[in-house]
Amino acid sequence: MTVASDAPILFFDSGVGGLSILAPARIALPTAPIVYAADSAGFPYGTKSEAEIAARVPALLGRLVERYRPRLAVIACNTASTIALQHVRAALDIPVAGTVPAIKPAALQSKSRVFGVLGTDATVRQPYVDRLAAEHGADCTVLRHGSAALVQLAEAKLRGEPLDPAVARDALSGLLNQPGGDRMDTVVLACTHFPLVEAELAAAAPRPLAFLHGGEGIARRIAWLTQGQDWPASPAPGTAVFTRLDQGIELLRPALAGYGLARIEAL
Structure with missing residues (x-):
């Protein structure tokens, strides 16, 4: 055609x-x-x-x-x-x-074999994410957390509004505070809003973390x-x-x- x-x-x-x-x-x-x-x-x-x-x-x-x-x-x-x-x-x-959430690249990249999937509540609970984790990260611990507030933070950033650093800190804590979170070295940004606030997430991280997305x-x-x-x-x-x-x-x-x-x- x-x-x-x-x-x-x-x-x-x-x-x-x-x-x-x-x-x-x-x-x-x-x-x-x-x-x-x-x-x-x-x-x-x-x-x-x-x-x-x-x-x-x-x-x-x-x-x-x-x-x-x-x-x-x-x-x-x-x-x-x-x-x-x-x-x-x-x-x-x-x-x-x-x-598609960048779970395959995260599984290939993670040295500690622990990585996080940070998305919306609706995304992180999907069976599709289960399948990707089982197919590509069977030898990994895959932590998940949903953050609606981080979506709103990205929207606010593009509107030029002041940003509350606690939003990014809380979103990361939802992964880091889970069992195995102390070994997490990579975070999949499984919401397209989240790369827009990657700098804020990196600033909120207590140690260097790799952030991956599918753009x-x-x-x-x-x-x-x-x-x-x-x-x-x-x-x-x-x-x-x-x-x-x-x-x-x-x-x-x-x-x-x-x-x-x-x-x-x-x-």
């Missing part, structure tokens, strides 16, 4: 977390047209039930695909990917890339799925779409512009 050169890549998340996936994708495909969609009316996903997410995400992506006619959709959200990816692929007639791997996947397709000769301003516009979205405008998203629209 021929793809028009101006057909965008659609990135989807509950909020701004997917920007951690968009950033390496823009490096890999610098002239790709971009539509970044955030379900601000449904934010946050990490505290919602599986049934809510499985119903909401495919419906929203169907509306977005109808409006923007993307060549590819990227679910730039670990919670939505672990719960709704198969539902979305069944509903859409374009390729869909999901976001570069997803960027390579996007490039592979679109190989051979035509792209514009030069980059154009991207579009950020929100399911609800409010004052908080306006405060995000400078940060969004830094990711090449100059236009803001409502779905």
Whole structure:
């Protein structure tokens, strides 16, 4: 199937977390047209039930695909990917890339054979995470902790608000205080919001920890799925779409512009 050169890549998340996936994708495909969609009316996903997410995400992506006619959709959200990816692929007639917690790289890298998975409550309890841990980290102790507050911290950071260092400290303590936490050397950032506050997490850590996330791997996947397709000769301003516009979205405008998203629209 021929793809028009101006057909965008659609990135989807509950909020701004997917920007951690968009950033390496823009490096890999610098002239790709971009539509970044955030379900601000449904934010946050990490505290919602599986049934809510499985119903909401495919419906929203169907509306977005109808409006923007993307060549590819990227679910730039670990919670939505672990719960709704198969539902979305069944509903859409374009390729869909999901976001997978970087458990395999963590298992390969960890020297102590103890690593943490820091995500939302909804992500860390998924059987999908069980399977990844069993397949790639069978000889490791895999600690898990969910933090809704850390998601809010990332959103606040991009709005330019003052940050409470206790939020990052508490999130890490949820892993470090578990049995085996004293030997943990690596933390998987299993929510796309969390790389946006990696500096805050590193500052809160009582000792050096390695933080891993899947942004570069997803960027390579996007490039592979679109190989051979035509792209514009030069980059154009991207579009950020929100399911609800409010004052908080306006405060995000400078940060969004830094990711090449100059236009803001409502779905």
